Amino acid sequence: MNILRLSYSGYRNLLPGEFEPDSGINVIYGKNAQGKTNLLEAMWLFTGGRSFRGSKDADLISHGAPYAELNLAFFSEDREQTARIRVENGRRSASLNAIPKRSAAELIGTFCAVIFSPEHLSLVREGPAFRRNFIDSALCQIQPSYAALLTRYNHTLVQRNALLKDIPHHSELLDTLEVWDEKLARCGEEVVRGRMEYIRQIEEPAKTIYAGICENKEAFGLRYVKSADHLREALRDSRRDDLYSGHTGVGPHRDDLEITIDSQSARAFGSQGQKRSAVLALKLAEAEVLRRRTGEKPVIFLDDVMSELDSGRQDYLLNHLEDCQVFMTCCEPDTVRRLRTGKSFEMRAGRLVEQSGPKTPN
Ligand SMILES: Nc1ncnc2c1ncn2[C@@H]1O[C@H](COP(=O)(O)OP(=O)(O)O)[C@@H](O)[C@H]1O
Ligand SMILES: [Mg+2]
Known part of the structure; x- marks a missing residue:
């Protein structure tokens, strides 16, 4: 997978523009609030x-x-492909190889990417929502049907919660709860x-990967923690609490990871250090x-992750991503100046300018 x-x-x-990245490493540097993350986000949307x-x-x-319009040419499945995203009237539409899609979500599975930013440290630092979100977004890319399933689950959950809030005022609705429990349990x-x-x-x-980053012999592990073992029974058992709180418990x-x-x-x-290594391992494993x-x-x-990592972890990351196309942003080009390959660009007030590489003597 390669952006052309x-x-x-x-x-x-971003000022209207176009750029042709390197197939290896691309460094985008610039001061704060110049548009570096916006540029990554534009590519990510595909x-x-x-x-x-x-x-x-x-x-x-x-x-x-x-409106906003983005056009991407990329190399995938042994051929050049094009995709377009247009955002207008608060709606995103998309086409792939000039064929319109019903929604931008239909691009899922065509162009694949992994994003890693300092906020991902929340994966180990913060509450379970970050970790659920990590699994869900990773899964959506490899299995578009999961995205549809998740939408169905969330929709059902919203409906059940609305019903929980209505029942105290309309006791005749209590019977319909059974139907929503059944649906929610099945999707869930x-x-x-x-x-x-x-x-x-x-x-x-x-x-x-974790073992490769940390020289000592610590073992990394993952465990999915369910909020209930048998969802159907658990929903029935928590009805009283749920009706009281107006939420599905x-x-x-x-769940958590x-x-x-x-x-x-x-x-x-x-x-x-262990937290940073754990997040790095998770992100590289996702890739x-x-x-x-x-x-x-x-x-x-x-x-912005390079400046957060010590040189050992930076090296590990770059070696590990050797044959991938990489886009990295940073404030100081020095952070990554020792990289000799690839292209570098400066982002200044929404304008991207390619920097010519270091001049070789004579
Ligand atoms: N819809 C928008 N229209 C114009 N400017 C925007 C819009 N959304 C965000 N910005 C501006 O983009 C800038 C942030 O860009 P960002 O990519 O986060 O910067 P960087 O990553 O270089 O620090 C901010 O100045 C913000 O006000
Ligand atoms: Mg940024």
Whole structure:
């Protein structure tokens, strides 16, 4: 998987432009708030997922512009392909190889990428929502049907919660709860199965990578923690509490992923260094699973992570991604100046300028 060309207009703070990245490492440097992350986000959208910044589609359009348009040429499945995304009236539409898609989500599975930013440290530091989100977005790329399943689950959950709030005022609705419990349990069990299978696939490469980053012999592990063993029964048992709180207390939206180092929770007991290594291992393992499942190496976006890693981990990361196309942003070009290959670009107030490489003597 390789980006050949990207053009953009009306996107965030980026001035209309086009760029042709290197097939190896691309460094995008510049001061804060110049548009580096916006550029990565523009490319990321072609995965069919939502903005990794959690933005609404309408936020993607440059202030005052009527619409945003992105065109991507990429090499995948042994041929050049093109995709277009247009955001207009708060809606995202897309086409692939000039054929319109019903929605941008239909691009899922065509262009694959992995994004790694300092916020990903939340994966080990913060609450379970970050980890569920990590599994869900990773799974959506390798299995588009999972994205549809997850939407169905979330939709059902919203409906059940609305019903829980209505029942105290309309007791005749109590009977309909059974139907929603049944639906929720069916979707929910499928979601859990998908996630557990994904954890099984990612654990082995993550263990190997973690061992490679840390010279000492700590063992990395993953464990999916369910909020309920048998969802159907658990929903029935928690009805009284749920009616009281107006929320559904059990189900995959309450599950967690435990990350362990030597069988101890990394979140509770890990050092800063162990946490960084654990996240790095998870992200690289995500790329590895994506490669195994699609047969293509995903494009890697490293947003501001290099300066957060010590030189040992930086080297490990770059060696590991040797044959991938990588886009990395940083403030100081010095962070990555020792990289001799690839292209570098400066982003200044939304304008991207390619820097000529170091001059070779004579
Ligand atoms: N829809 C938009 N229209 C115009 N500017 C925007 C829009 N969305 C974000 N920006 C601007 O983009 C800039 C942030 O860009 P960002 O890519 O995060 O910077 P960097 O990663 O270089 O620090 C901010 O100045 C922000 O105000
Ligand atoms: Mg940024």
